[in-house]
Structures are given as C-alpha cells and as structure tokens.
Amino acid sequence: MTYRLTAEQEMFRKLAHDIAERHVAPRAAEIDRSGEFPWDIVGVYREQGLFALPVPEEYGGAGADPLSFCLVVEELARVDATCALILAVQQLGLMPILLAGSEEQKRRYLPRLAAGEWLAAFGLTEPEAGSDAGSLRTRATRAGGGYRLDGSKRFITNGGVAHVYSIFASTDPAKGSKGISAFVVEADTPGFTVGRQEEKLGIRGSPTAELLFDGCAVPEANRLGAEGEGFGIALATLDRTRLGIAAQAVGIAQGAFDYALNYARERRQFGRPIAEFEGIQFMLADMATCIEAARQLTYRAAALLGEQGGARRLPPEVNRLSAMAKCFASDTAMAVTTDAVQVLGGYGYIRDHPVERMMRDAKITQIYEGTNQIQRLVIARSYLG
Numbered sequence: 527m528t529y530r531l532t533a534e535q536e537m538f539r540k541l542a543h544d545i546a547e548r549h550v551a552p553r554a555a556e557i558d559r560s561g562e563f564p565w566d567i568v569g570v571y572r573e574q575g576l577f578a579l580p581v582p583e584e585y586g587g588a589g590a591d592p593l594s595f596c597l598v599v600e601e602l603a604r605v606d607a608t609c610a611l612i613l614a615v616q617q618l619g620l621m622p623i624l625l626a627g628s629e630e631q632k633r634r635y636l637p638r639l640a641a642g643e644w645l646a647a648f649g650l651t652e653p654e655a656g657s658d659a660g661s662l663r664t665r666a667t668r669a670g671g672g673y674r675l676d677g678s679k680r681f682i683t684n685g686g687v688a689h690v691y692s693i694f695a696s697t698d699p700a701k702g703s704k705g706i707s708a709f710v711v712e713a714d715t716p717g718f719t720v721g722r723q724e725e726k727l728g729i730r731g732s733p734t735a736e737l738l739f740d741g742c743a744v745p746e747a748n749r750l751g752a753e754g755e756g757f758g759i760a761l762a763t764l765d766r767t768r769l770g771i772a773a774q775a776v777g778i779a780q781g782a783f784d785y786a787l788n789y790a791r792e793r794r795q796f797g798r799p800i801a802e803f804e805g806i807q808f809m810l811a812d813m814a815t816c817i818e819a820a821r822q823l824t825y826r827a828a829a830l831l832g833e834q835g836g837a838r839r840l841p842p843e844v845n846r847l848s849a850m851a852k853c854f855a856s857d858t859a860m861a862v863t864t865d866a867v868q869v870l871g872g873y874g875y876i877r878d879h880p881v882e883r884m885m886r887d888a889k890i891t892q893i894y895e896g897t898n899q900i901q902r903l904v905i906a907r908s909y910l911g
C-alpha cells in the first residue's frame with residue numbers, strides 16, 4: 527500500500543512506525559485523558575532526530591523530502607493525533623523562517639529547532655480574523671529601532687510550550703493584507719504573555735492558547751522578509767505544511783480502520799463474527815477505499831511538492847492538489863472514525879476503546895490550517911480563475 531517509496535522514504539516510515547508502536551501508542555489514551563503536553567514524547571523525538579526532518583542539512587536538519595515527512599506524520603497519527611501534531615506544528619512554526627529568514631536568522635533558529643531543543647509555533651489567527659486571516663488587527667509599530675507589538679492571537683498550537691513564535695502583525699493597516707509583516711518572537715520577550723489555554727474536544731494533549739502582546743518589543747533583526755511581505759509568507763507556509771495535516775488525517779483514519787477490522791473479526795453476534803455480516807463488510811470496504819484514495823492523493827501532492835525545491839511561490843497545480851488532499855483526507859478521517867465507532871457499536875462510544883478518541887481527534891483536521899470550506903474555495907478558484 528505504498529506510493530513507490532524510495533529506500534530513504536521507506537527508512538523514515540519504518541523509523542516512525544517503530545517509535546509509534548514502542549513509545550507513542552502506550553501513552554495515547556493517557557495523554558488524551560490528562561490533557562497534558564507529552565514532554566516525554568518530545569524527548570523521544572529529540573533522541574530519534576524527528577524534529578530534524580523538515581530542516582535542510584546545512585542548518586542541522588535531515589533535509590527530508592515532503593513525502594518522507596508525510597509518511598512520518600501518518601505513522602505517528604495512526605496511533606495518536608496529538609503526538610503527530612507535535613511534529614507537524616514544528617514544521618509550521620519554522621517554515622516562515624525557512625522561507626523568508628535571512629542567513630543570520632536561519633543560523634540562529636533552525637539548528638535549535640532541528641534538534642528539538644526549541645519548539646516552534648505559528649501565530650496567524652485572531653479572535654476577529656480566522657478564515658479571513660488577511661484582516662488581522664495585531665499592530666507592529668516602529669519604536670526604539672525595532673517594533674512594538676500590540677494585540678492578540680487565538681487558538682495557537684504550542685502556545686505556552688514553544689520557545690519561538692512566528693507572528694504576523696500589521697505594520698500598515700491602510701494596506702490591508704499587503705501591510706502585514708512577519709516576525710520571530712521569542713518566548714521570553716518582554717510584553718509577550720500566553721493567555722487562556724483552551725479546553726478541547728480532541729487533540730487534548732496539544733496546547734491551544736491565546737497569545738497576548740502588550741508593547742512587546744521585537745528587534746528589527748527579528749522581522750522575516752520585508753515589511754508587507756508577511757501575508758505572502760503565511761500563505762506560502764500553509765501551502766507547504768497543509769499536507770502534514772492531510773497525512774495526519776490519513777493516519778488517524780488508518781488507525782481507526784485497523785482497530786475496527788480486528789474488532790469485527792472477533793466480536794460475535796447471532797452466533798457468528800460480525801465481520802460475516804454484509805452490512806459490516808460494506809462499511810469496512812468503503813472505509814478502506816476512501817483511506818487508500820486519500821493516501822494516494824496526499825502522497826502524489828507531497829511528491830509533486832518535493833519536486834519544487836525551496837521556491838516560495840508554488841505552481842497553482844501544486845497548491846490545488848494539496849488543498850484537495852487536505853480536504854479529502856480530513857473528510858475521510860471524520861467519516862472513517864465515525865464508522866469505526868459504529869462497527870464497535872456501544873463499545874465504540876466508551877473510552878475502553880480508542881476509536882472514540884480518534885473520532886474526536888479527526889474533527890480538527892477539517893478545521894485547522896484552512897477549513898475545508900476554504901480548501902474547496904481554493905480548488906474551485908483554481909479552475910474558475
């Protein structure tokens with residue numbers, strides 16, 4: 527069930543599979559129950575070099591191609607979406623630095639992020655600016671040779687555990703989205719605090735927090751790219767990281783399918799395993815078919831992305847395919863996990879089995895890094911112009 531993987535891709539997939547089975551799977555239920563960020567898993571990723579994957583070798587990374595990265599996220603998500611997200615968000619938070627950072631900025635941040643010594647976060651969303659992120663209100667005004675940031679961000683993954691935040695703020699509100707600039711804000715910057723932590727339906731071990739900026743003094747050296755380039759940097763980042771969410775969704779769906787399949791073989795009703803009932807077989811067949819379609823779409827998009835090198839702007843067909851992959855894979859994850867609960871009947875609804883957690887975790891993949899409505903807009907506009 528693989529997309530003609532190279533030896534290196536297969537090696538990364540196997541490494542992640544082993545880490546998932548040995549370290550992540552035994553912790554998944556407890557991470558969900560406690561809602562605590564799994565620093566022990568961060569330690570495992572550090573030791574095994576997983577944080578290095580999306581970083582080029584010249585900055586201390588492994589320089590893995592996008593498909594390898596997706597394979598790793600998929601394998602981890604198969605057993606736990608929260609732990610897979612740790613890796614996906616590291617890529618999301620560091621991508622603006624990779625795409626738009628100066629050599630000096632890259633040398634300061636990327637090696638530590640590749641080692642996992644520092645964790646990253648990406649702060650775009652605000653209370654009044656979600657899907658319409660270009661209307662954000664956080665202000666960056668010139669002050670004392672640098673900038674002063676005032677405003678707030680909402681729903682920021684890794685808020686409170688990250689050391690480095692890629693933050694988007696307006697340097698020129700009159701220019702709308704063209705007045706947005708990107709900054710790296712370090713966690714201990716005066717005037718920066720982490721506000722409320724959200725209570726969530728799923729991915730409960732992943733912190734989602736409000737970020738508050740009150741006269742936060744950011745040196746000019748921490749601006750990524752030129753003033754006004756921020757929104758383009760944010761979109762270029764999401765165009766590259768969205769496939770990590772597609773891979774997360776494929777992994778969640780696969781984990782739920784595997785569990786439901788085994789259960790259907792063993793659970794007996796009316797004197798036989800429920801897997802012998804056509805009603806269950808058809809459900810399993812549809813689940814497996816959608817997962818395979820989502821996987822192939824994700825791998826194809828990742829392979830195509832890998833052919834683009836480090837270019838900031840991607841060809842429209844690459845963005846379209848990754849929007850399709852994110853949209854289809856996350857809709858698949860939601861449908862498959864819901865069906866997995868159904869295959870288990872009442873047992874699917876209780877916490878002794880992981881499928882209810884997978885169903886709760888699947889939902890977020892339809893929402894973050896651009897809702898599926900926004901993905902559908904991107905896809906439609908790519909045809910309609």
Ligand SMILES: Cc1cc2nc3c(=O)[nH]c(=O)nc-3n(C[C@H](O)[C@H](O)[C@H](O)COP(=O)(O)OP(=O)(O)OC[C@H]3O[C@@H](n4cnc5c(N)ncnc54)[C@H](O)[C@@H]3O)c2cc1C
Binds near residue numbers: 657658896899
């Ligand atoms: C757990 C979690 C983690 C997150 N992590 C991060 C993060 O790390 N960094 C970050 O910056 N953000 C993060 N987000 C924010 C996330 O990306 C936004 O929630 C998402 O983009 C949607 O914005 P919104 O919630 O304001 O919804 P809204 O934009 O208010 O949308 C509400 C509904 O309207 C629909 N809608 C909006 N506009 C249109 C349109 N033009 N056409 C059709 N339908 C439309 C949406 O699809 C949705 O169904 C996270 C969110 C959550 C819940």
